[in-house]
Amino acid sequence: MSVRKILHLGHPTLRTLAKEVPLEEIASPEFQTLVDDLIETMRAANGAGLAAPQIGELVRLCALEVNKNPRYPYKPDIPLTILINPVIEVIGQEAFQNYEGCLSVPNLRGVVSRAAHIRVSALNRHGEPLVIEAKGITAGTYQHEVDHLDATLFVDRVVDRQTLTTWEQFDEFHKEEWLVAAAQIVERFGS
Numbered sequence: 719m720s721v722r723k724i725l726h727l728g729h730p731t732l733r734t735l736a737k738e739v740p741l742e743e744i745a746s747p748e749f750q751t752l753v754d755d756l757i758e759t760m761r762a763a764n765g766a767g768l769a770a771p772q773i774g775e776l777v778r779l780c781a782l783e784v785n786k787n788p789r790y791p792y793k794p795d796i797p798l799t800i801l802i803n804p805v806i807e808v809i810g811q812e813a814f815q816n817y818e819g820c821l822s823v824p825n826l827r828g829v830v831s832r833a834a835h836i837r838v839s840a841l842n843r844h845g846e847p848l849v850i851e852a853k854g855i856t857a858g859t860y861q862h863e864v865d866h867l868d869a870t871l872f873v874d875r876v877v878d879r880q881t882l883t884t885w886e887q888f889d890e891f892h893k894e895e896w897l898v899a900a901a902q903i904v905e906r907f908g909s
Contacts (some may be wrong), residue, residue, distance in 0.1 A: 719751070719754040719755055719757075719758045720755055720758065721755075721758050721759050721762045722755050722756075722759045722773040722774070723773065723774070724759065724763060724768070724772050724773060724821050724822060725771070725772055725773065725774055725822055726822055726823070726824060727822060727823045727871060727873070729822075731771055731774055731776065732771055732772070732822055732866070732869065732871065733869045734771070734776055734869055735776075735867075735868060735869050736769075736770065736771050736776045736777055736778045736779075736866075736867040736868075736869075737776055737777055737778065738777075738778050738803050739777050739778055739779060739802050739803055739841075741841070741845055744802060744841065744843070744844070744845040745844075745845065750843070752770065752775060752777075752779065753779065753781070753800055753843050755773065756768055756770060756773060756779065756780075756781045757781050757783075757798065757800075759773055760781050760783065761783070763821050764787060764788055764789045765787075765789070765821050766782065766783070766784045766787055766789070766790050766793055766796070766859050767780060767781060767782040767783070767859055767860075767862065767863040768780065768781050768821065768863070769781075769863050769864075769866030769867055770867075771866050771867065771869075772821060772822050772866060778802065778803045778804065778867045779800070779801070779802050779867075780800075780801050780804065780863040780864065780866065780867065781798070781799070781800055781801075781863075782796050782798075782799045782801070782859060782860065782863055783796055783797065783798040783799065784796040784856075784859070785797075789819070792855070792896075792897055792900035792901065792904070793855055793856070793859065793900075794854075794855060794856050794904055794908075796856060796859065799848075799850070800842055800843040801838065801840040801841075801842075801848070801860075801863070801864070802840055802841040802842070802843070802845070803840055803841055804838050804839070804840035804860075804864050804867070805838070805839045805840070806836050806837070806838055806860065806861060806864050807836065807837045807838075807839070808833040808835070808836055809833075809835040809836060809837055809851070810833075810834070810835050812833070812834040812835065813831050813832060813833055813834055814831070814832060814834050814854065814858070814903055814907070815829050815830070815831060815832075815877065815899075816829065816830050816831075816832045816855065816858040816903075817829055817830075817881075817888070817892070817896045817899075817900075818830045818858070818862060818872040819872075819885070820862070820871060820872050820873075822866075822871065823871060823872065823873055825884050825885050825886075826873070826882060826883070826884060826885075827882070827883050827884075827885060827888050827892075828872065828873065828876040828879075828881045828882040828883070829876060829877055829878060829881035830858075830862075830872050830875040830876055830877065831875065831877050832857060832858040832861050832862075833857060833861065834853060834854060834857060834907055835851070835852075835853045835857060835907070836851070836852055836853075836857045836860060836861065837849060837850070837851050838850045838851075838852065838860050838864070853907035853908055854903045854904055854906065854907025854908060855900060855903055855904060855907075857907075
């Protein structure tokens, strides 16, 4: 296992559609090492999730984990979850506004509209089917990571460019208001 370099906005790999992982490749030592590298890199960067294209691998693979994350203290916990070839189905019409950041867009945050209730169908790291329903901020986290597999970054979904802010300015001017809003989202939708 190793911590890999995270690609940043402007790198062409982040704007390239990721390819599906063939079932027969999932058990290979090379793919399992990639899964381990993705997890280790995500944890080293205090990310809530990380997609394979962010470390230069154009395959439909992402990892998510939130456990008292210092970058996102308002996010409900998500146990370590590996998604291979994920597909998101939106349930219902309801959406919410989510202040997002990204390891591939360092020092920038902005407000994105996300579906409030989703179902994710994928394979786990052993190639077994996995179905997860998520709501609220947790649903936003899944959508953010799967977007990477489709060459989409959160800046593409920002609802109003005037919400873009550096982390320093977010902490100074927007954090208190966002923490109240995030708590209301968590209370309303749960995780």
